[in-house]
Amino acid sequence: MTLHPSLAAVRRGVRRSLADLDPGRTVLVACSGGADSLALLAATVVEGHRVGLRVVGATVDHGLQSGSAAHAVQVVDQMAGLGVDETVGARVQVDDAGIGPEAAARRARYAVLDEMARHFDAAAVLLGHTRDDQAETVLLGLARGSGGRSLAGMRRSFDVYRRPLLDVARADTVTACQVEGIRFWEDPHNRDPAYTRARVRHTVLPVLEEHLGPGVAATLARTADQLRSDMELxxxxxxxxHARLAGPDGTLPVAGLAAEPDAVRRRVLRLAALAAGAPAGELFHEHVLALDALVTDWHGQRWIDLPGHLRGRRDDGGVRVVRAEP
Incomplete structure (x- = not known):
């Protein structure tokens, strides 16, 4: 029997993502109970078991909504019903810490998924982000002026994580669930206009589709793919x-930095700050430009303050990032 096109699209994405894994390995699938993650989980059970993989369904309760604990229990039951080999659930404490609720929840979620992956010795952790999520990410990066790295969108894979559905439309995951009779949950946060991504999803993208024609999400996602190759290079x-220029104490010679193209030099300086302990989420483009000025616009600046209680200094023909003195 021929598979429904939406179901085939989801399974094809998963099959490609699992192709390099050896039989007997474990795959962890992050599942919120929404259409995207349930379609991903169901497809992974079918495709993973076909090639001898062990499939574990994982859900994370962020505790941000009333009834979230009961919902997490329901998701665990649903994952078991879909045929996973094992289920696991965890509740996390989301600490805003000045970075906003979405970023804080994401940080807490990845931290517990990292622990789960280690516990199960998972060869891969699958995430249910779709082509529409990618388009929203590109638009958000564009609106924030975040540069090429943000416009390149979400990576298809990083560390142990993989995103098999980045070529699959959200409508296909919904349809795939409907075809298989899977009931899914719709997170009210996804429609709450207090969240920027929800406004992009339900207001901005529909307006673009109306005035520019259909296919905007696919075009934005394709743009991300094209940019990502450039960013990775x-x-x-x-x-x-950085490996060639950095001395034992992390000092970078000004002459060597100045010889590099702008795009490379600024990335080298960013790497130097990260190596010294600057938090990646707090190290912004403005900080990198200030470091770059120590090379390209030097007029005796004593230092540049950086996040993580660090300072960028230029001394004796070199630039280095050091701990700020009390």
Whole structure:
């Protein structure tokens, strides 16, 4: 029997994502109970078991909504009903810490997924982000002026994580669930206009589709793919330059930095700040530009303050990032 096109699209994405894994390995699937993650989980059970993989369903309760604990229990039951080999659930404490509720929840979620992956010795952790999520990410990066790295969108894979559905439309995951008779949950936060991503999803993208024609989400996602290759090349060049230039104490020679193209030099300086302990989420483009001015616009600046109680200094023909003195 021929599969429904939406179901086939989801399974194809999962099959490609699992193709390099050896039989007997464990795959962890993050599942919120929404259409995207349930479609992903159901497809992983089918495709994973076909090639001898062990499939574990994982859900994380962020405790941000009333009834979230009961919902998490329901998701665990649903995952078991879909045929996973094992289920696991965890409740996390979301500490805003000045970064906003969405970012704080994401940080807490990845921290517990990291622990789960280690516990199960998972070869891969699958995430249910779709092509529409990618388009929203690109638009948010564009609106915030976040540069090429944000416009390149979400990576298809990083560390142990993989996103098999980045070529699959959200409508296909919904339809795939409906075809298989899977009831899914709709997170009210996804429609709450207090959240920027919800406004992009339900207001901005529909307006773009209305005035520019259908296919905007696919075009934005394709743009992210094209940019990501460029960003990865520049990142590779910067890592090689950093390894070549950095001294034992992390000092970077001004002459060597000045010889690098702007895009590479600024990435090298960012790497130097990260290596010194600057928090990646708090190290902004403005900080990197200020570091770059120590090379390209030097007029005797004593230091540049950086997040993480750090300072960028230029001394004796070199730039280095050091702990700020009390």
């Amino acid at each position: 520049l990142d590779d060049l910067a890592e090689a330059a």
